[in-house]
Amino acid sequence: MNIVSQPTTLVKALMSGNEAVARAVWEAGARVACAYPGTPSTEILENLATYDDIHTHWSVNEKTSLEVAIGASIAGSRAFCAMKHVGVNVAADPLMSLTLAGVTGGLVIAVADDIGFSSSQNEQDTRYWGRFGHLPIFEPSDSQEALDMVIDAFTVSEEYGTPVIVRMTTRICHVKCLVGLGDRTVPPGMAFKRDPEHWVMVPQNAKKRQVIQFERDARLAQLSEESTWNSIVGGEDRRVGFVASGPAFMNVSEAFPDAPILKLGFSHPVPVEKIRAFSGTVDSLLVVEETEPLVENALKAESIECHGKDVFPRCGELLPKIISKSVKALQDGAAPTEVATKSKVFPRPPSMCVGCPHLPPYYCLSKLTRKTTIVGDIGCYTLGAGHPWRALDTAISMGASMGMALGMDLGRVDADKKKGIVAVIGDSTFLHMGMQGLLEMTYTHGNVTVMLLDNSTTGMTGGQEHAGTGLDIHGTTAAKVDFEKLCVALGVKPERIHTVDPYELPELYKVMKQEIAKPEPSVIITNQPCVLIDRFESKPPLKVLDDRCSGCAKCLSVGCPAINVTRRETEVRKSGSTFERAWVSIDTTACTGCNLCEYTCAYDAIVPEKRRDNQ
């Protein structure tokens, strides 16, 4: 239970930006909130689910999430959805017509940009949707502002009849600071009124809405000029004046505590006239924005002289030291000096967990890489591209694996005629945007083997439920997708669908080889849960008998982090070739007893920890 889930005597709490957004949605009286998990936005809905009297659920994807919010808004309630930056690409179709149609109950979308690529495939700037979709953008610079702006965003949404995006970034989502709390107020809401001219977006209606949208743009521009979210803060040293938003504002004020800053909180439409007036009060104007030069370009288009991306880096976080170094370089007329510090320490990339049910399929795929092309997807299993498996050839976006695999089948050249094509996708991603790709594959007689790794959770984002787990966000029983039946419904022949326990390694390998050889779509479903969720049950751990371990190192190709090397030796064979021997031990405190490594050991050196002790 969230300790601050009810109106309490607590005035302030240490909250992340995500927690503050959740709090704000609740305080603003929203009735419906949903999201598909995505770093760094996931905790918003996880937190909202701990509040009473608001409906929350995990959506199948960001598009359905926004569609639910649109429906709830038209029905008269305040509605909310959250997503990561790339999620908006998925939701873009309803978004781009929603902004024409407008809203009834306030509709706020919190979008979290992953600046610095902590866990994403790109670094796209969500603020573009403001320009593209004619909708206002708020940019908080800490948790308190996240709370206040979300509440204000609901008001703006209703007063101007527009959805509003609150643009978060990792440094807002995951930074904790003190936040003042308020109570929940639910607006009465208006019952749905039939009005096809407003809500049916056929050309003749949409055209009329476009006129309204342009009028709204002008009113929003006026609001931005007047908004207290856009105001001048800071000092009297007028040699340089800054325009900054989001985390960049905090960083500028730390780097230049004496400089005046026009802080942009309501950053689209850009308050051009306010900035023009400000620019007249400083010697030179610098725009500091993460990541794209949107404000800078808007100012230049209005003939306001300023510096921006000619001074500051195009990508990544704009930390105080980066800002001060860049400004100094501008003042000195020199390029900023890059001091590359090379770490002496090995890289520590994320790895799959001890006993992870994805280890066996990747062990098998790593033995098949010469004869197959492996088309991956987004999830924990993307880690299969790394060592020791190196068994993933592509990963582009959520759910793309099966469509791309079909394309690789259709587009293959003669040299690849004999290769098998495997698509690897997880359960949550399959339901998110993946399954249409399978439908296209069966419809077009594609020749692809699909590995559907069903670990019964949304793993990479920390283990959220989804439509295939049988539980909802509150842990209550829910309808559960039957993946076998779903694949049959999508046109896969029943005899080409196999559900396998991945820890039965020989069986898994046999089925994979058999299905890759078949010239039609097959689906192999692995059915063991993620080791990090409650439903996982570990078995007694294993150990290595030192006197039997030959140093063959075969068990290391499983990629389980519980297997540690104790000793290495380079052996020179009679042929002159060398072989790296590695003797191992198993971390029995971490081992889940899955037995995978035992299958790879020809010397029976891996045994249950208790065996010899009992003998």
Add this chain to the structure above:
Amino acid sequence: MSGKRNSIVNILISGVGGQGVMTAAEILSQTAISLGFDVKKTEVSGMSQRGGVVTSHVRFGEKVMSPSVPSGEADILLGFEAAEALRAISQLRPGGVALINSMRIVPPIVSVGIHDYPDHPIDDIRMCDCEVHDLDAGKIAQELGEMRLGNTVMLGAVADHLPFEAKHLREQIVNRFQTRKPELVALNEKAFEAGRQAVSGYAPE
């Protein structure tokens, strides 16, 4: 930088996903709040749940703007793992204090022979201009019968190097467990004291 003018305390906690780095940072933040400081806490964690690097930043003072500890300006480095402490050591200011768990967590990328674990990471750290205290927090936790106590041991280790008394930090640990898992209060107090005693600078109350 306003950091100096404002006298902000900068603490960096580095380790590996699953070690309790973020929880330790949260408890430090709560302690600073309880003493009336403005606090910001942030992480660079990436896909840390999968055994990657986790670095938590805790900053407190009269007013904190940027949540990130400026590179090379950390006053204290709390290193939960030897090689991760070495990786983070350049973040420490000259003369700063490093409290380091000597425990090694060897990732698969080292096991399979692609990279080497440094031979003597703590000796390498001693070559830097800083005050180094090391302890085997993993062993202490294991002796207390629960590996998950490691982060409380590390909080004990830093307790006598903070700009406030150790009792304030202990109080926050007790509070946290009192509300969540009261049966673990006594064990965590024990772990906290063991951590304090394992490093020099310990000042019995």
